[in-house]
Amino acid sequence: MTKIDLIGMTLEAMQQLMVSVGEPNYRGNQLFTWVYKKRVDNLDQITVFSKDLRQQLAKKVDLELLDITKQQRSADGETTKFLFRLSDGAFVESVFMVDGKRRTVCISTQVGCALGCKFCATGKMGLLRNLSTGEMVGQLLTILKMLEVEATNLVLMGMGEPFLNYDNVKTACEIISHSDGIAIGKRKITVSTAGIVPGIKKFTDEQMGCKLAISLNAADNKTRSRLMPINRKYPLTELINAAKYYSAHSRHLFTFEYLMIAGVNDSIENARKLKKMLQGLRCKINIIPYNAVGEQWQPPREEQINRFITELLELKIIVSVRRSKGADIDAACGQLCHLSNQKKL
Numbered sequence: 001m002t003k004i005d006l007i008g009m010t011l012e013a014m015q016q017l018m019v020s021v022g023e024p025n026y027r028g029n030q031l032f033t034w035v036y037k038k039r040v041d042n043l044d045q046i047t048v049f050s051k052d053l054r055q056q057l058a059k060k061v062d063l064e065l066l067d068i069t070k071q072q073r074s075a076d077g078e079t080t081k082f083l084f085r086l087s088d089g090a091f092v093e094s095v096f097m098v099d100g101k102r103r104t105v106c107i108s109t110q111v112g113c114a115l116g117c118k119f120c121a122t123g124k125m126g127l128l129r130n131l132s133t134g135e136m137v138g139q140l141l142t143i144l145k146m147l148e149v150e151a152t153n154l155v156l157m158g159m160g161e162p163f164l165n166y167d168n169v170k171t172a173c174e175i176i177s178h179s180d181g182i183a184i185g186k187r188k189i190t191v192s193t194a195g196i197v198p199g200i201k202k203f204t205d206e207q208m209g210c211k212l213a214i215s216l217n218a219a220d221n222k223t224r225s226r227l228m229p230i231n232r233k234y235p236l237t238e239l240i241n242a243a244k245y246y247s248a249h250s251r252h253l254f255t256f257e258y259l260m261i262a263g264v265n266d267s268i269e270n271a272r273k274l275k276k277m278l279q280g281l282r283c284k285i286n287i288i289p290y291n292a293v294g295e296q297w298q299p300p301r302e303e304q305i306n307r308f309i310t311e312l313l314e315l316k317i318i319v320s321v322r323r324s325k326g327a328d329i330d331a332a333c334g335q336l337c338h339l340s341n342q343k344k345l
């Protein structure tokens with residue numbers, strides 16, 4: 001009989017499991033807490049269960065964290081990158097970042113990615129498969145156990161497009177945010193999309209409750225399609241309409257991410273187009289200066305970033321600049337993994 005993985009099971013599924021072995025519902029709540037909050041390594045550590053019950057459960061379920069193949073820490077010690085080997089031999093990456101009191105884990109949602117954004121190592125891999133709910137929750141749990149920390153924030157911004165693995169992402173967020181388990185509140189969880197319009201609408205309609213980030217990166221279709229081929233399927237007008245739909249149905253602001261690349265999307269003209277496009281939208285904009293020196297593109301100059309921001313500030317929206325952390329270990333997801341999955345293929 002194939003065993004079920006406990007990591008990735010919802011509270012309701014654990015309650016059903018316990019009922020199926022003749023136990024009351026509340027035993028499922030205990031199991032949920034011992035797996036996700038107390039983070040036991042094996043069933044024998046669940047001391048509120050009798051030995052008989054633990055043995056009975058052991059015939060039905062597995063409780064295993066993910067297998068860490070590689071771990072890299074940045075020179076300043078603030079960023080640690082993990083490469084995980086999954087049960088079928090595929091690899092995914094996650095990153096743990098410390099910034100003051102904030103401890104953020106960035107997890108992957110797919111092995112590889114079908115969207116092929118030109119600035120992304122994962123995009124070169126193509127899509128191998130979706131991650132299960134357990135593999136997503138497992139990345140977080142494994143990191144928290146390994147580093148013996150609690151995370152304050154979670155971002156689904158690693159390898160893959162979350163809205164192309166929507167149902168598993170949604171369930172993973174439910175488990176992770178549950179107050180009896182890992183308990184990272186939904187407003188501390190950010191789902192980042194490359195602009196999958198039906199996904200944004202579904203996310204809005206279902207009131208998933210997590211924060212939304214949209215990777216924008218250009219204010220004209222020509223540049224955006226060059227950087228992100230998905231723009232041909234969901235061009236800017238549709239994307240902006242989806243963003244407006246979210247705004248109209250949510251009390252929360254969403255964030256546009258703007259990867260700024262020298263000579264590609266960092267001119268004053270680009271800033272003006274962006275300003276026009278964002279007019280009247282309730283959003284924040286997060287500028288991320290491109291930093292992969294030696295690649296096809298170059299980082300923008302500091303004065304160019306400042307001029308760009310000054311132009312946008314006229315919109316009276318929050319404009320922030322995110323300096324990439326852990327540049328010395330290539331903390332942008334996909335680098336280690338691209339090589340590892342290639343070797344496997």
Ligand code: SF4
Pocket residue numbers: 112113114115116117120121122123124158159160161194
């Ligand atoms: S940036 Fe995100 S959506 Fe684009 S190819 Fe990379 S993983 Fe996929």
